Amino acid sequence: MTRAATVYCFALMIAASTISVRAQTSQGGFETMAQPNEDQSECKAPRPPKHLAETAYIRNGYRAILRIMAAKKWQETGSCDCFFDTIEWDKVLEASEEYRVSDDEKRPFDTSELRELADRLLVERDAACGS
Secondary structure (H helix, E strand, O other): OOHHHHHHHHHHHHHHHHHHHHHHHOOOOOOOOOOOOOOOOOOOOOOOOHHHOOOHHHHHHHHHHHHHHHHHHHHHHOOOOOOHHHOOHHHHHHHHHHHOOOOOOOOOOOHHHHHHHHHHHHHHHHHHHOO
């Protein structure tokens, strides 16, 4: 290796270590692999506990069903309260049978359709409630 190449490699190593240290210590930088805690100050559906289903696909279906149930509760009551914390996961599991479209245990729901329905209903709620 030539002297210039050695100096160049050394400079790159110093630059890379400096960038790495900055990324680990900066406020907005990468510090951990842990998922950030969801801000519960706004009305946002929580993630289902992992023990409810083996796959994220099914858990996402359960979350969409929770959102649909909360929107239907808004339609019934007219209240702009956040209903996500009042609906238990066991009730979501019971209601999930209504949304089942397949006997396939790995894909019992059409999660995309559930999400779209929940989005439509919650947009109506947000428009009515001004949020």
